[in-house]
Amino acid sequence: MKRNLSLFLVLPSLAACASTSTVTTPALPTAAASPLNTVAGLELVMGKTANQLKRLFGNPQADVVEPPARKLQFASGACILDAYLYPQQSGGEGRVTHIDARRSDGAEVDRVSCVNALRIR
DSSP states (O other): OOHHHHHHHHHHHHHHHOOOOOOOOOOOOOOOGGGGEEEETTTTTOOOHHHHHHHHOSSSSSEETTTHHHHHHHHOOSSSEEEEEEOTTTSSOOOOEEEEETTTTTTTHHHHHHHHHHHOO
């Protein structure tokens, strides 16, 4: 009985030792931090806004918003380009932080070649 009583006396002090953790959300990707920024030919799309992409490629085939991101998809007979836009830490309009390029069968395509093919149409 004495052992059970001492356990009840110790529990509150153990609870006081428990740490509280803060949940931090990961930082949003920024166009400046993307490794794709160093690829020659991708400066046409990296860091651009949705309106700038539309002026370059025309209207997207798909415009999907999944906060905080937005995906614009552009396609031609040569390839499909997915551009992912995220809001900047300083606020303002979302900018392209990543792109993927593929053929309609899903096979990867060189991103620069796809960007150039979409500009030609």
